[in-house]
Amino acid sequence: MDRRRFLTLAGATGATVAAGSRRARADGAPADVEFIGVLVDTTRCIGCRSCEVACGEAHGLDVPDVIGDGALETERTTTTRQRTVVNRYQTDTGTVFVKRQCMHCWQPACAAACLTNAMYKTHEGPVIWREPKCMGCRYCMVACPFEVPRFEFGSPVPRIEKCTLCWDRLERGLIPACVRACPVDALMFGSKRDLLEIARVRIYNHPEHYVHKIYGEHEVGGTGWLYLSAVAFEQIGFPTDLGTTPYPEFTKEFLYSVPVVFLVVPTLLAGLYRLSSDRERT
Amino acid sequence: MPGGGGAPATPRPAWFEEVRRFVRFVAAELKPRRPLATPFNLISIPVMAVGVVLIVIRFARGLESVTNLTQESPWGFWIGFDVVTGVAFAGGAYLVTFAVYVMKAERYRPIVRATVLNGFLAYVFYAGALLLDLGRPWRIVNPIIGNSFGYNSILFLVAWHFMLYMIAEFIEFSPVVAEWLGWRRAQHILRKLTLVTVIFGVTLSTLHQSGLGALFLLAKSKIHPLWYSEFLPVLFLVSSVFAGLSMVIFEGTISPRVFRDRVNRAHNATFDEIVVGLARGAAVTLFLYLFFKALVFVHGKHWVYLGDAWGWWYLLEVVAFVLVPCLMFARGVRLRELSLIRAAAVVTLAGIALNRLNVSVIAFNWRSANPYVPSWMELVITAAVIFAEIWVFRWVVTRMPVLHSTPFRLVDKDRQAA
Numbered sequence: 001m002d003r004r005r006f007l008t009l010a011g012a013t014g015a016t017v018a019a020g021s022r023r024a025r026a027d028g029a030p031a032d033v034e035f036i037g038v039l040v041d042t043t044r045c046i047g048c049r050s051c052e053v054a055c056g057e058a059h060g061l062d063v064p065d066v067i068g069d070g071a072l073e074t075e076r077t078t079t080t081r082q083r084t085v086v087n088r089y090q091t092d093t094g095t096v097f098v099k100r101q102c103m104h105c106w107q108p109a110c111a112a113a114c115l116t117n118a119m120y121k122t123h124e125g126p127v128i129w130r131e132p133k134c135m136g137c138r139y140c141m142v143a144c145p146f147e148v149p150r151f152e153f154g155s156p157v158p159r160i161e162k163c164t165l166c167w168d169r170l171e172r173g174l175i176p177a178c179v180r181a182c183p184v185d186a187l188m189f190g191s192k193r194d195l196l197e198i199a200r201v202r203i204y205n206h207p208e209h210y211v212h213k214i215y216g217e218h219e220v221g222g223t224g225w226l227y228l229s230a231v232a233f234e235q236i237g238f239p240t241d242l243g244t245t246p247y248p249e250f251t252k253e254f255l256y257s258v259p260v261v262f263l264v265v266p267t268l269l270a271g272l273y274r275l276s277s278d279r280e281r282t
Numbered sequence: 283m284p285g286g287g288g289a290p291a292t293p294r295p296a297w298f299e300e301v302r303r304f305v306r307f308v309a310a311e312l313k314p315r316r317p318l319a320t321p322f323n324l325i326s327i328p329v330m331a332v333g334v335v336l337i338v339i340r341f342a343r344g345l346e347s348v349t350n351l352t353q354e355s356p357w358g359f360w361i362g363f364d365v366v367t368g369v370a371f372a373g374g375a376y377l378v379t380f381a382v383y384v385m386k387a388e389r390y391r392p393i394v395r396a397t398v399l400n401g402f403l404a405y406v407f408y409a410g411a412l413l414l415d416l417g418r419p420w421r422i423v424n425p426i427i428g429n430s431f432g433y434n435s436i437l438f439l440v441a442w443h444f445m446l447y448m449i450a451e452f453i454e455f456s457p458v459v460a461e462w463l464g465w466r467r468a469q470h471i472l473r474k475l476t477l478v479t480v481i482f483g484v485t486l487s488t489l490h491q492s493g494l495g496a497l498f499l500l501a502k503s504k505i506h507p508l509w510y511s512e513f514l515p516v517l518f519l520v521s522s523v524f525a526g527l528s529m530v531i532f533e534g535t536i537s538p539r540v541f542r543d544r545v546n547r548a549h550n551a552t553f554d555e556i557v558v559g560l561a562r563g564a565a566v567t568l569f570l571y572l573f574f575k576a577l578v579f580v581h582g583k584h585w586v587y588l589g590d591a592w593g594w595w596y597l598l599e600v601v602a603f604v605l606v607p608c609l610m611f612a613r614g615v616r617l618r619e620l621s622l623i624r625a626a627a628v629v630t631l632a633g634i635a636l637n638r639l640n641v642s643v644i645a646f647n648w649r650s651a652n653p654y655v656p657s658w659m660e661l662v663i664t665a666a667v668i669f670a671e672i673w674v675f676r677w678v679v680t681r682m683p684v685l686h687s688t689p690f691r692l693v694d695k696d697r698q699a700a
Contacts, residue, residue: 136417
């Protein structure tokens, strides 16, 4: 079975296994590789935080004490010790739980910012951090519109910590730990195309149950994680003023102008030099 | 040299004598020339000593131990002031070399060497300050060695330009070093490189001065709309012109007084003329900058943001630190009043610092509940870096022919032939 069909199947059935091997990129044509992501249905989430536990265990980070730590009382962000957090919101339609982590943008600002390609958009879609390349400049943090990359300010050998969509597990043919841990199918792993179709079908079948918007479909050019909700997204902690332009577009014009400047300015200066030399002689 | 005292029978080769003379010369030059107990030293030495201790702590225990940086404010005073503001202040070097070597504006020639030295040292020390801020500074070679080229990053461009421009500045300054060492042939060869290096350096400067502004294009959702604009690169480039000119005026006011014995009389006589010329340039570019600011303001329909404290803060920057010094410069030029021009230069420099800090730190994440304020340790380390730069500048100026010699003319041959 080729990888594309595999992923399609995985997405369509919500199956618990999928492959994300690097060999797919090496052997097959790149056009065959479809970006993968996760669909979060916040109307299904019960706030059990099994995803937080699974994430901490999978990456050797903090494993929260879900019963006793009372963490849902405050709105949290990801930290250097926790790549994903679940927040609780009181909304018009009752309590809503929202899992947050790296959105895995299709055109990530962090990767466009990174001058060493340490922050890297893989061909399969996950945005990963490659430790040996990073020089710790933190421009990825400045650029990220979702404020996801976290830096170990307290370490002499600091790391950037962020969700990698379990890249190491994908390479072993496993699905992300959080998706696997979710007991209520609030999380679904698959290709972006399939996930969008499934999301639309859910809205279509239960139009009274959802707001008619898939967060991540267009935001900053589209993200790997997609969200369904029963309430407006600004009520559950999402920035809704980010626009639909992929962030790398903002610097494209400047970067395109660089070779032009390198041609035009020296020519201009050489011309000015000749002119001023002539003037001096006469 | 150790072991040189013994008396071997065979005569030493000429190069050996040459090296020995060189080492002795440099060793002699390294000794202090002036009394150590000056007010400047009494202030700067303790600050630098504390700075060194803090830098050791920073590398032993991470950035958290000395800075107030947070996950929300990953860039603080070191980036906002040392790098982003410092590079604008160092813009004088590309402007003056452009005026003198390309445009043949001869009257600025007496300040070329000091300005280039200032620019070079500014880049060396601000890049040094950047090393303190990097989490993993030992990886700084990664964007230069081939395995990690992030071509699509503005920071990649800026990093390369910093490095290349430092080399260009050093080449521009190198004839002075050669003259100091008495290396006649090297001096002659290095002088021939000047024009090409200047053209290269000016090109690099236009790109990285604007590039520092372009860095913040990616922070669109985080910077207050009064300071974010797609024209940030243009605004940064234009403001680097009057920032650089103001720094030359400011520096030129101080160093001829401090190094009185190193300045020749011709320099003193022409310096007033030079200051008026620089002030004229600053006035024109400040006006141009105001015009750009107004365009951005009107096109962005920014008046809706003027109601609150951010609006007042913005108006303070634009009126008190751009419009006012623009008028001061213009009036100073017309009346040929140097004290007014110098005051205008100081106000302009403060305004540039304010603008750069606004874009990179203050108006960045303006909605944050815990705004970043630098710790005293960040400020002390910055002060230590600036003092160290002044120490090196002073060492060079008191030894090399920076202030007291009129540099070589590029087209002397044409003149001599005539």
